[in-house]
Amino acid sequence: MKMNRIILFLFAFSLCACFDDKGNYEYHEVAEITIENIPEVVEVLGNSDHIVVKPKIVSSLEGEIGADNTNFEFGYRIEKKSGGVMVSGQRWVDLNPSKTLELDTLAAFVADTYIGWFTVTDKRSGIQASATFDIKVSSPTYEGWMVLCDEGEEERVRMDMISVISAERIIPAYDLLAPLGLPDLKYAKGIGFYPNLFASPNDVIYVMTGEGTYKLDRETFKTDVSWDINNIDFIIPPADERVVCYTSVNNSSTAGALACFCVTDAGNAYAQVLGSAGAAFEYPVNTSERGKAPEYKVAPYVGVSMARPGNASTALLYDTDNRRFVGWKYNYSDDDAMQTLTPLPDPENGLFSFKTGMELVHMESTRYSNGLVYAVLQDGGGRRRVYGINMSGNGFVQEVKYENMDAPDFDKATAFAFHSQFPYMFYAVGNKVYLHNLGTNTTYPMSTIALGEREVVTMLKFNLYRQCSLGQLNNQSEEFMARQYELMVASYNTDAPDNNGGKLGFYPVDGVNNTVTKRVEYDGFARIKDVVYRERR
Template sequence: MKIKNVILLSFILFLMSCYDDKGNYDYSEMAEIKIENLPETLEILGGIEHIVAQPKVISSLEGEIKDGNPNFEFSYKLELKGGSQLYNEAWVDLNPSKSLNLDTLISIPSGNYVVWFAVKDKRSSIEYSTTFDVKVTSSTYEGWLVLCNEGEEERVRMDMISVISADRIEPAYDLLSLLGLPDLKKATKIGFYPAPVATGDVIYLMSEEGTYKLNQNTFETSDMYNIYTTDFIVAPSDPDESIVEYMPLANMGPPTARAIFAVSNKGNVYALVTAAGAAFEMPINTSVRGKSPEYRVAPYVGISMVRYPGNSTAALFYDIDNKRFVGWSFKSPTSNDVNQILTPVPNPEVGGLFDFKTGMDLVYMEGTRYSNGLVYAILQNASGKRVIYGINMSGTGFVQESKYENLNAPDFDKATVFAFHSQFPYMFYGVGNKVYLHNLGTNMTYEMKNINLGANEEVTMLKFNLYHNNYWWPEPSEEFMARQFELMVGTYDNSVSGVNGGKLGFYKVDGENNSITKRVEYSGFARIKDVRYRERR
């Protein structure tokens, strides 16, 4: 009985203590939290449209909880619908700042996601939460892929000018930040091969630290998408060797490649002959198949850009050790040994314009459709003087067609970026913050003054985006087809704070008046290195 009395007394004292503390919120009363004004489902374009939320949070004890209230913090966490893993994490924190309202841009694959919104009372550590759905649709289906180097470390970054419809074109930024791309530095080029419909197109992102294939539907990538894993029989033994150029040679028949070439930063070149195999073998900068490389080649592939069906069976390379042109010519798959070697290009027996063993350094080389497949090569001698050779690659290739020397071209010897037109004998080159048009036919040069760049701006890229496909469905407009002959000008404004000072302008070229006219310009990119239109049939 005594024990029972003690227990009863203790219980009475406990009740009295609770009664004395009535009204003390810290111990006895629990607030009821209501969360309002969140969408049930939010539909966005990945990498283009922001996830925006402005919830209203009401406490039964304190009224509406405003942003900045020191007693509360807020969180938004995103994961795949159903709780599946999302890029090595169960969720992605959308607002590390713990603010009430959300306005964030995130690049994630198309799909259905859920966002968890939580309100935490920091005094009691109690959380209240709710969810809303986010449906992400693709912004990467078609448009201009914009490969950039970001910041002083030159982090590789892929932006895009997404063609959502004929009437809606939107820029999207840093598309691969959550899609598995390793932390790479020093982007070089975009590799693109519009393979047949059954297999889909091939997109490679190339850098000095690695080359990776992008998933054609989601743009996801990983170490398993390294080109040495996906496209090579045996990976190079040098761990620092990286593919920096990837170029398909169009077949003369269906819209496929006769061969694909890959050039590395170590000066090796590889050939994938589609009729004979499905992977790159040993380097072909050798005179005997499978033998160790005998010299290094420059990171350029000279081919006819008459595409699908193509008009050439040859490719041009430059031996930087012996300072000469070397060539590749297709033979039947039954004589595949000669498809895996390069051969010095012989001089013509009569009527030669120059020696294919130039003794000069190659500055730049580009294939065009001009004159049915002309490759332009810019070379520089020991004194710094530059010349241009034109080599026609139609048919079996290697035909000397033109030679341009004693160029009336201001600062041409200082130029770092170039582009050759496929309809007119025009070369564009950039020096600092200026772009010049040089007419090869008249040897006259014109400064493009309507590309008005400030003292802190510089030209980082000049290019023409020649389409690969001839098999479009539905039939494209004349305006769309004409855009492949517009000059693309990438610039960077070094006075802009942060890492987004890049712009990409599109200029129509006037072949009669040696001039260009801006059609449109987009901004917000990092330092542009390469641009490639992702074509869709």
């Protein structure tokens, strides 16, 4: 009995304690947070499109939560769906450091599938809700115009691209190679490209700079120091030389080029005969005997026929020490012969001497007259002239000579381009572009190329499709094929407040009226040095 009274007392005491304690706490219902309007998949073009998400947040107690509600914090992050490191050893990247409700950020990621995580946190209770969505980043490098630039006063090498996603969607993408492994380099020189189908699809793309030349992965554009041309294409890597010119010589086969040539900033030329296993650059060819030390320097130009396959198997270079043209010719009967350059002998009753005694200012390969190579030369008095050497038929035929040209400020021109359908030479002086009709010796200022007072032309060029020279690209539209005969005009605004004052305009050429008209123009580039179309089959 005594024990029962004790239990009853303790129960009563406990009950009273509970009643007394009830007034010491406030009980709150926990809010349920729901997230709406999150897409299942966001598809974007890397380094061009923005990842945009506009969620709707609803609290079971407070209703819809606005972006200005300071009781809630929002977050977005991204990580690879397949796992692995995103950048700098981290597995994920904060997409929204400002913690805003809506996301709108550049898709600055390589092509891959990612997971996006969205979180909303009630800062009062610590309650958090989240939602995930896929982010599919496609490559802007698949097809389009590769635009090689120098950025800023330090002339940092930068590759932009005008990406052709479809015939209806063509958009610029900027600074593509920075996240893809290209070392921090300076002084852009040019882009080397040729389509190669030997053994397997293995198109060659090289970025040439004053501090090294690097091969890009044909699909992703990824690269790193192991893709230096010295490691990829040379048996004996040259010391203290950097490749600044790279081109191919046509083959009778549509599978790829007969050979590739490169010229270094030291003035040495190298030949690489393709179509066989282990093809590589070996000894310099600017010598009279294979394996000997170079005997003279050559200019950073290689002239070839851009006409049909099998039209020629020769290359034209220029000896800057002796101021003369030298040639390379594939010799099927003597493997050693194809590894050296040879001074070109003057023909009887020729138009000019191959030993010009002049400075080579510019040399350009065209399809005009079935494979004409134009050379702009300057004598000791500063007067310039144009020679034309036909590369068809495996020879070096002197075809045209243009002297005493009625071309204003031609001696001051810094950029040139020769048309492959008409006898037209375009040249630029400052912010002015001129068309010189070589056939009539008449010059026409291109008033339709209107540039500002603080703009300067950095490049003139016609982008001839290399696959046309190999008998490919036969299934393309007439509109697409016509693009290679449009004059590309690159300019830079020196008053640009940032490093993005570069523009690239495309101008169809009227071969009857000696005029051009602007079809389209793109901006936002750095100082453009070279443009090459990334062809697809």
